[in-house]
Amino acid sequence: MLKRIFLPLENSPYTIAALDYACFIANRQHAEVTGGIFIDMEKVNSSLGKLNPDQSIGWFDSIYDEAISHAKPTIEYLIHSLKDKCEKQNINYSFENEIGMPSSKIVNLSNYYDLIITGVKSDFGLVKKNNGISFLQKILEGSATPVLAVPNYFRAIHNIIIAYDASLTAARALQRFVHIANFANQNIIIVTSSKDSAWAEDNVKRAKDYLLAYGAQNVATDYTEIDIIKVLQSSYFDFADLIVLGSHSQNIVKDIFVGSVTQKLISEAKKPLFIGI
DSSP states (O other): OOOEEEEOOSSSSSHHHHHHHHHHHHHHHTTTEEEEOOBTTTBSSSEEEOOOTTTTTOOOOTTTHHHHHHHHHHHHHHHHHHHHHHTTTTTEEEEEEEEOOOGGGGGHTTTTSSSSETTTTTOBBBSSSSSSSSHHHHHHHSSSSSSEESSSSSSOOOEEEEOOOHHHHHHHHHHHHHHHHOOTTOOEEEEEEEEEOOOOOOOHHHHHHHHHHHHHOOOEEEEEEOOOHHHHIIIITTTTTTEEEEEEOOOOTTHHHHHHHHHHHHHHOSOOEEOOO
């Protein structure tokens, strides 16, 4: 059951899309959205202020005025964006009390939530550069919470692809997904790639039975000997509103399927990815 969604906020189109996904999921799950405002600034290693009960900002005297004046418009915009979106949809929301904290705090805070939603290439800097994937990698390496990494647009989630190879990371992703999913009006296809058809058929059937036990209704399976990335791109990319997969592993030999697929899809940043930790 999903009750608490953690939404790190930063000034980019990824945050706008992440907010839309957070509201979409919160509405289906009757969950609360908690926003945290993170801004990485040179020479600022602590929060710029605290959010008062009336959602006014109490700035810390220890932070120099230049940093506050530089960050203030962004922080106020992010507070307003989350508040406005949630109130219009009658979604319960809150904020982490500290405002304008560095992104290094996201991992620790996220461990007390059921799901973290962030942009595939969010970077949390006030001055935007060419976005990389280093921040998302830090979350995947350090957090105990599953991640929904989203592109810079929103699309309602109805059609779901689960990339599955029965590895530890793929099995963990499957379990995390069913425990917090709402299967109403959703179509699911479990896809695997293997030259051993008997092994593939057995494992995707077991994965399907597991989903059905949790209330999924429209579940199909597909296995192929073709490279999984090619199959996803040629047959399922247009269909998929969400792709479920395991996080990359330190043991790249053991988890080459999930590791390579995850890294490839993160780098492309075209589809929402539910990544089990």
